[in-house]
Amino acid sequence: MGHTADLLSSVRTQIDADDVPLKEARTRLQLVRDVAEGFPGSLRTYASGSLAHHTMNRPVTDGDGGLVLDRRCYPRLGPEGGNETPSEVAGELCALLGPAIREMYPKARCGTSKRGPKLWFNAPVNGQDPTVDLVVALTRRDGDGLWIPNLEKDRWEASHPEGHVALFNAGPASLRQTRRIVIRLLKAWNKQYSSPGMSSFHLSALAWEFIVSGLGVPTALHTVLDRAATRISRGYATPDPAGVSAPLKLLLGREIVASRLRKAADAVAEAIEHDTDEVAVQMALHKMFWKYIDDPTGGGLARTADLLRQRRPVPTTALGLGGAAALVVPTRAYGGRSLL
Structure with a gap:
């Protein structure tokens, strides 16, 4: 993996x-x-x-x-x-x-x-x-x-x-498992926005349509995002998987939803391209899952850890700590190694 x-x-x-x-x-x-x-x-x-x-x-x-x-x-x-x-x-x-x-x-x-x-x-x-x-x-x-x-x-x-x-529970066990994981990831991504652009059912329908057997989770996720972005940017609607109800509607304007999907697709593609570089993957996926994955270049726990690794005292304000301003002196271990 x-x-x-x-x-x-x-x-x-x-x-x-x-x-x-x-x-x-x-x-x-x-x-x-x-x-x-x-x-x-x-x-x-x-x-x-x-x-x-x-x-x-x-x-x-x-x-x-x-x-x-x-x-x-x-x-x-x-x-x-x-x-x-x-x-x-x-x-x-x-x-x-x-x-x-x-x-x-x-x-x-x-x-x-x-x-x-x-x-x-x-x-x-x-x-x-x-x-x-x-x-x-x-x-x-x-x-x-x-x-x-x-x-x-x-x-x-x-x-x-x-x-x-x-329909959503059909197919081989491995396909069902991948599809369900991707749907849950898509729902989490969508709900990070204060105004989601698509319904959960719409995302489920896209995953059902575009995911096929043999895809791993990263590739399946990218496939859904990429093909959905292309479809919506071209003005096409998602059909009802059962072919009974009207085509599925977006919750926001087409251009907004297409742009969100394309940015997420590009982020996953970047992560897959640099899959052996942990920091590069984290940087890429932070763009899609900003509430779940820290930015390794600043902010969050990564930034705090970097500050504490410095040899000079660090202001509490820089660490995001409340209360009266003070300096935190990094503790050193034997041999000059940081106790982190």
Whole structure:
């Protein structure tokens, strides 16, 4: 394993979800699904999103799932029925979920998000309190996938969350592992910005499309960034992997997103090119993961260590230490070697 893979692995240790909150999120989602199956006209429930795709980062924030309704029980619901909107049925489901969930989580409450009921549990585990979002869905009469709500616009939209789970979990074990690692790295990179340019699902779709068997993590990461930057800079949209919903939208302007992707792609390419030079790799990857990898040429721990290796006293202000200004005299070991 080269220095590029090593440093990317160090980023993973900082972003990977903790086991206990992750297990709790799965428990909460399953509990909500079990209760939802008792809703009149229920056909089935499903898990979706980062939990189902195995791409959750720290902190564990939510669990996504859905309830599929039998359209025969709701003949007026949805675009292929009487075009009845989803607001009322989402409210009825929330009225069922809230009291039932409070039997196990007394402080839980149920509201709504964009796609259906949302459960807040108010019971942190290791400082993390994952919520559950449950989509109220209808099977489609024509075509694959489901009709899912957009409660913000009070309408139904076509999607295929179950199909996405199948696609993102398909392929040989080595391919799945690489794809999941790259998705987690991409999500961490994207969220360093105060205004992310792409949704987590968009990044997952790009990784699913561009990563093939046989690629190591550094090469796979560069491949996704490079091809995504080229596509977006040329004005092309990312298609829905399941071919059901509309092409995926960017969260910011095309030029901004393309520029971010290209800079990240160039940083990974530079790291791979100088893979045997640890400092050069760190310098390159700091450009992409500035919150996770220190700049070896200044700032952070590297700069502090360099200052303390000097033979003259160092001001505390130069070391970033608070309190009254003072001088720190480096301690010397036998033979003139620094005790660092």
